[in-house]
Amino acid sequence: MKKILLFGAGKSATVLIDYLLQEAAVAGWQVLIADADKNQVLAKINNSPFATAVQVDITKSEQRAELVQQADIVISMMPPALHFLVAQDCVAYGKSLLTASYVDDQIRNLQSEIENKNILFLCEMGLDPGIDHMSAMEMIDGIKAKGGTITSFKSHCGGLVSPDSDNNPWHYKISWNPRNIILAGSAGAVYKEQEAVLEKEYYTVFENAETVQFPGLGELAWYPNRDSLGYIPLYQLQDAETFIRTTLRYPAFCRGWDYIVNLGLTDTDDHDNIMDCETYADWLERKLYLVENREMELEEYISLYVPEEFEEELKTQFEFLGLSANIKLPKAAQCSADILQFTAEAKLAMQPQDKDMIVMLHEIEYTIEGSKLKVESWLRVDGTDSLRTAMAKTVGLPLGIATKLILNGTIALTGLQIPTSKAIYEPVLQELRMAGISFTESSRQ
Template sequence: MKHVLLFGAGKSATCLIDYLLANAPKYKWHLTVVDSDLLLIKSKIGKSYYASPAAIDIKDQAERQKLIQETDLVISLLPPHLHITIAKDCLKFKKNLLTASYIDPEISKLAKDIEDANLLFMYEMGLDPGIDHMSAMKLIHSIEKKGGQIFSFKSYCGGLVSPDSNDNPWEYKISWNARNVVLAGSSGAIYREKGKIKELGYKQLFDHNKTVNIPGLGKLAFYPNRDSLNYIDLYNLQNIPTFMRATLRYPDFCEGWNALIKLGLTKDADKFDTSNLSFLKWSTRAVKMDKSLTIEDNMANFLGVTGKSKVIKQLKFLGIFSEELINLGDKNDAEILQHVLENQLRMEPHDKDMIVMLHEIDFERRDLNTKMQSYMIVQGEDNLRTAMAKTVGLPLGILAKMVLLDKVDLKGLHIPVLPSIYNPVLKELEEHDIRFEEIFD
């Protein structure tokens, strides 16, 4: 019996665990789930004969390495900064590694060692990054195979709240790691547009966002991702005039987030004592308060909106005009905001999320210009089996099955841009109602 070791039992792990356990009786493998929270692990694996919990501190080297030594395949859904620890152990004990996180400089330094050890480390094997790469490369290769010349590529993806559960002024609920939500966009963005390199700072990203139209949903706002240029070579589109990867949100979210940035509430900087600090004092530190005006009007004047605008309603909804003490000990702004979002924008048991992905490709073939739109909409089942958990977890699960069945003839450090990976994975994803529709103009 082969063994699979999964690090992390959080929000994105639910559907991956379901998939691996559903296939375990047929393929005879055993899953060990590692997390610091034993009750969380047990809630995910139930009483399955094919699963075991391992509640350890990930920093406990002896316990961690013992588990890795005894397994056949490692999957990591830990916070990104912890992947390198797992990766070094996998390299040491010669174990293949799968993760949904980005390739970073630290793992890139190990690329030759990974290849020399005849191992497969597949990174970016989730949703975004993951399904975005696979679906994009399938389209790009298909167009090029037919003699098409691509001159514009734009890819958008967003984790949103389903229209059925869209009941707050932010039009957003937390369906994945809240810290990632808080820090999204903080590094600014760089992309290529009409042959020119465009760079936007954090404060520009959410200001006056452009929109795209999604069939059946209408207009969604987007902001460019951190570094689109990094993928031009990987997609083999070196000479393309326009190349951009972006994040989708409902338009109201972007306006509200822009206000939080202006107020300085998203900074991931120095910590300070919150014991005697109210949410109101925290949120209005940048505002020159006029005692003759209401809190709402003071805030509105600072932000350049009216006191009855939807932005003020959004801020009030978060509870940051409250005199209640924060009392979280030493925290920075981003950590306080994360706490606020986790409480005020949490998904209730009946809530559903939604994943939307869109590729827009302009290409020329036989002197005919064509615009293609390829889009995917995935609805979550509930607040546990979310669309986010489904689209992050299932690609990892499918590839894990392929690796365990020796159906992957690939070694080294990779992301899923090769036909031998994306064709079978995308095909099986369709069996789980994760599929793309195409429109040509």
């Protein structure tokens, strides 16, 4: 009897757990689900005879080791910084590992050991990264098979609130890791456009965000993701003049978040500067003071720095988050990012009746037999409810499907991989289509 070990049962794991239990019932597998909150696991497994709930402190090596040794395959849905703890155990005990997170330097440094153990580490196997890689590579390989030469590649993806549940001035609600949302863009960005390598520092990432037209939704804004250049060789698009991977938001979000960042409201190293602030109003006042080293009210800042057509929009956004409120700051907050996260989690929370939405759009320009062509491929997935969200579906299902395909031998690769090879993307995309996650494509000259 094969055993699947899943670390983490949080927001994005709900649909993954549903899928694993469904497949375990068919194949006779057992699923061990380990989390710091055992009750959270019990609430999601619904007394399934194919699941075991385990309470674990992920930082305790003996607890991790005991669980990893029992497993045939391991999935980590822990925060990215904790994957390495699990990865070390998987290498030590010769177990394959799947994550939905980017390959970081710590994981990359294990590559030779992974290869020597003849195991598979399949990373970036969620939505973005994940479905974006697989769907893009399917298009890229298809164009090349026809003799086409790709000149421009743009890939956009975003987790948004469904239009039916869009009722706040940010046009956004939190459906995944809130810390990642607060610090989005903080690493800056680098990408290639018209042969030029462009770099953006954090304070410019959301500035003057460009837009795309998304079928059925209209105008969406995008900001560039971290390091797009690193994916050029993985996608084998070294000759493309433009290569960029981005995140989609509604335009109002990017306009507002640009000011959030530039006021330092996402700072992680400003404890000494804000430690004597008692209320949100004090905190914002301190940040406004730093703009010109003088006292300044929010209204004055807006009149000086915000285009007139967006003044009321920004004021409403700040008011919605309570940034000027005479409310005590959270005691545990150690920096501005902590403070902002606390209020964002409260004000931008998904309510039980709310639905989220995933949108993805690939734009590829290419030449073939002297003709210039453009193909667009788009995906929209709507959440079912506040638990089985679109985010949970599109992060969890690729992981679950890949786990099954590895256990049944359909995916037989080893080493450190992301899902850019046909051996991975072809069977996974096929099953995703059966689950209703499929792209619509249109071409034009």
